Amino acid sequence: MAAKFENSIVRWIDHRLPIFTFMHHELHEYPTPKNLNYWWNFGSLAGIALVIMLISGITLAMHYTPHVDYAFDSVERIMRDVNYGWLIRYIHMNGASFFFIVVYIHIFRGLYFGSYKAPRELLWMLGVVIMLLMMATAFMGYVLPWGQMSFWGATVITNLFSAIPVVGESIVTWLWGGFAVDNPTLNRFFSLHYLLPFVIIGVVVLHLVALHRFGSNNPLGVDIKSAKDQIPFHPYYTVKDAFGLGVFLIVFSAVVFFAPNFFGEPDNYIPANPLVTPAHIVPEWYFLPFYAILRSIPDKLGGVLFMFGSIAVLFILPWLDRSPVRSGQFRPIFKIFFWILVVDVVALTYFGGKPAEGWYVIGSRFATAYYFIHFLLVLPLLSIFETPRQLPKSISEPVLGGGAGLAGAATAPRENDR
Amino acid sequence: MIARIKTLAATALVASALAGPALAAGEVEIPKQDWSFSGVFGTFDRASLQRGFQVYQNVCASCHALKHVAYRNLVQLGYNEDEIKAIAAEKEVRDGPNDEGEMFNRPAKPSDRFVSPFANDEAARASNGGALPPDLSLIVDARVGGANYLYAVLTGYKDAPADVKIPDGMYYNASFTGSQIAMPPPLFPDGVTYGDNTPATIAQQAKDVSTFLAWASEPNLEQSKRTGVMVILFLLVFTGLLYATKRKIWASVH
Numbered sequence A: 001m002a003a004k005f006e007n008s009i010v011r012w013i014d015h016r017l018p019i020f021t022f023m024h025h026e027l028h029e030y031p032t033p034k035n036l037n038y039w040w041n042f043g044s045l046a047g048i049a050l051v052i053m054l055i056s057g058i059t060l061a062m063h064y065t066p067h068v069d070y071a072f073d074s075v076e077r078i079m080r081d082v083n084y085g086w087l088i089r090y091i092h093m094n095g096a097s098f099f100f101i102v103v104y105i106h107i108f109r110g111l112y113f114g115s116y117k118a119p120r121e122l123l124w125m126l127g128v129v130i131m132l133l134m135m136a137t138a139f140m141g142y143v144l145p146w147g148q149m150s151f152w153g154a155t156v157i158t159n160l161f162s163a164i165p166v167v168g169e170s171i172v173t174w175l176w177g178g179f180a181v182d183n184p185t186l187n188r189f190f191s192l193h194y195l196l197p198f199v200i201i202g203v204v205v206l207h208l209v210a211l212h213r214f215g216s217n218n219p220l221g222v223d224i225k226s227a228k229d230q231i232p233f234h235p236y237y238t239v240k241d242a243f244g245l246g247v248f249l250i251v252f253s254a255v256v257f258f259a260p261n262f263f264g265e266p267d268n269y270i271p272a273n274p275l276v277t278p279a280h281i282v283p284e285w286y287f288l289p290f291y292a293i294l295r296s297i298p299d300k301l302g303g304v305l306f307m308f309g310s311i312a313v314l315f316i317l318p319w320l321d322r323s324p325v326r327s328g329q330f331r332p333i334f335k336i337f338f339w340i341l342v343v344d345v346v347a348l349t350y351f352g353g354k355p356a357e358g359w360y361v362i363g364s365r366f367a368t369a370y371y372f373i374h375f376l377l378v379l380p381l382l383s384i385f386e387t388p389r390q391l392p393k394s395i396s397e398p399v400l401g402g403g404a405g406l407a408g409a410a411t412a413p414r415e416n417d418r
Numbered sequence B: 001m002i003a004r005i006k007t008l009a010a011t012a013l014v015a016s017a018l019a020g021p022a023l024a025a026g027e028v029e030i031p032k033q034d035w036s037f038s039g040v041f042g043t044f045d046r047a048s049l050q051r052g053f054q055v056y057q058n059v060c061a062s063c064h065a066l067k068h069v070a071y072r073n074l075v076q077l078g079y080n081e082d083e084i085k086a087i088a089a090e091k092e093v094r095d096g097p098n099d100e101g102e103m104f105n106r107p108a109k110p111s112d113r114f115v116s117p118f119a120n121d122e123a124a125r126a127s128n129g130g131a132l133p134p135d136l137s138l139i140v141d142a143r144v145g146g147a148n149y150l151y152a153v154l155t156g157y158k159d160a161p162a163d164v165k166i167p168d169g170m171y172y173n174a175s176f177t178g179s180q181i182a183m184p185p186p187l188f189p190d191g192v193t194y195g196d197n198t199p200a201t202i203a204q205q206a207k208d209v210s211t212f213l214a215w216a217s218e219p220n221l222e223q224s225k226r227t228g229v230m231v232i233l234f235l236l237v238f239t240g241l242l243y244a245t246k247r248k249i250w251a252s253v254h
Helices: A008-016 A019-028 A038-061 A071-080 A085-112 A121-143 A148-163 A168-176 A183-214 A233-258 A285-296 A300-315 A332-352 A359-385 A396-400 B007-018 B046-058 B071-077 B081-089 B121-127 B146-154 B202-217 B221-250
Strands: A031-033 A230-232 B092-095 B104-107
Touching (some): A008 A019, A019 A233, A031 A233, A038 A233, A071 A085, A085 A121, A085 A233, A085 A285, A085 A332, A121 A183, A121 A285, A121 A300, A148 A168, A148 A183, A148 A300, A230 A233, A233 B221, A300 A359, A332 A359, B046 B202, B071 B202, B146 B202
Antiparallel strands (some): A031 A230, B092 B104
C-alpha cells in the first residue's frame, strides 16, 4: 500500500523511485510484536556499532600507514598528533569489543527464545555468516597496529592452516605472501580489513530482508495472530531502541574516556619483533572461547576442526533443535541447559585467557566437551523427551488478560506474501 | 594506604576473564600507589611532572629513548616556549641534505622528537652489555600494572637473597620478572637536585619519573577525562529524556 506524502517533491520522487514508500513500509508501519523485551534492543545496537566502526575506521585509514616499518609509529602519530586522533582510535579499538559484546548478547537472545526456528532458519544462518565475517575483520584489524600481540597473534592464527593435510604449508605461504608474517601480510590484511566491513553490510541487508519477511520473533515465541498482537515499528520501537542506544553509549563512553586500554593487551604497545616471542600469546577477549576449544584438543588438526566445528554447529542448529516450541520460557528443561551453556561459554572464555597448563587444560576440555554435547546431544534429545508448558493462545492474551483492544496502535496485518 | 594486590587484580577480575592478561606462575605482586592522574577527575601533578622530567633528563635519557614525544609536547608540563627551545637546543640532530647536498648537524628544535641516546638498537646494545634499553614513550601502557609496575621496579633493587646467584652484569630486583634485571640501579638518594627543594629520595624520584612517563604514554589522558565527564553527563540527561519519551509513547500499549 502506497503511503500518502504531503510534500509534493517527495511525492514526485516516490512516484518514480519509491524509496519513501519503502522506508515508510519497513521502518514506520512495519508491524512488530508488541511484547518485545529489552533483549531485542541488541539487533539495532549491533547495526549502530557497525556504523560506529565504519566511520571511525575510515577516518583512521586516512592517517594510518600499512608498512611494517611505519605502522606502529603511524598509530602513535594518530594518538599524539592527529586532532582528536586518540579519541577516534580509542572509539575504534573499544568499538570492536563492544560490537562483539552486543552481537554475543544478540546471539544468546536468539538461542534462548528460539529465534532460529522455522521460518527464520536463513535469518539465523545469515547471522552466523555475519559473526564469521566480524571475526575475520577483527582479527585482521588487530594485526594493523603491528605491536607484539598483532604480530604473534597473526603468526599463531595463520599457522593454524598448516594443520590441513598435504596443502597446509602451501596455504600458509599463500596467506602470508611470503615465508613469514611480514610486509605483504600486513598489506593484504589492511586491504581486507577495509573490504570486509562492506561485505558485512551486504549480509546485514540480507539479514534484514529475511527478518522483515516474517517479522521479529518475540519472548513468547508465538506468531502474531491478529492486529491486537502488534504495533507499528515507529514510534514504539524507534524510541525504545533510541533509549537502549543511550544506555549503550553511556557504558561505551565510560570505557573509551576513562579506561581505554581495559580490553587491551599491554604487549601490543611494544612494536612487533619477530625475534622476541611474548611469554603468553593471547588473542583478543572475544576470541577466547574459540581459542580455548582450539587448545583443548591435543592434536593440531583436531583443534582446528573443533574450533571451526563450534561455529558449524550453529549453522545447523535449526535442525538440531526440533522442538516446535520456540521460546525457552515454555521449555522447563531447555531453560536449565541454556544457562549451563552460558556458564560453559564464560568458562571457555576464562580458560582461553589462561596458560595451557595444569588444571586449566582439564577445565577447558570439559567445557569444550559440554559445548558440543549441548548442541549435538542435549538439544536433539530435548526435542523428543521434553514436555513444554502450555503455550498462550496469542501475544495479547497473557499481556492484556482479556484481550482488550488496542485501537490506537493497531495496524493492518503484515502481508507476508508480498 | 597501599593496597596490596596481585598483578592479576590490576585489571580487575572481570578483565582477567575477558581480556585475559596471561600471567605466569611466580610473577611478582605489584603494590598499588596513589597517583594524581588516577580516578575520574585525575590530572597530572604539574610539579611532579617537571621533577619527573628532570629525573628522565638526568638519569634515564643517557640510555633510554623517548622517540614518540616531541619537545613541543613539554608545554603540557608547564614549560614556556623559551624554556622548551632551550631544552631542545641542548641536543643535536642530523638534518639535511642542504643546498650543497650535505648532511649537517643542528641544534634540536621544539618540533623535533626527543633525540635518542643511541643511533640504533645495535649501538644501544653494544653500550649496555648486550641488553637493549627499551624506548620509554609507551612504557606505562606496555607493562602490566602500568605506573605501579614502573615504580615497583625502580624501588625494587635489593641485595640478592643468599641462595640466589646473580650473574655478572645483572642486578637483583624483587619486582622484575625473574628477579634479574640488566639495568643497574638508576636512582640514588639525592641523585638529582630538585629545583623546588623536594627531598630527592629514591621513592620520590621513582614516583615523579613514573608520573612523567605515564604522561608520555598517554599525553591526552587529562583531555580524555575532561571530555568524558561532559559526554557522560550529557548522555545521562539525554537518555533520561529518551526514557521519559519512551514511557509516554508506550503508555497506551501497557
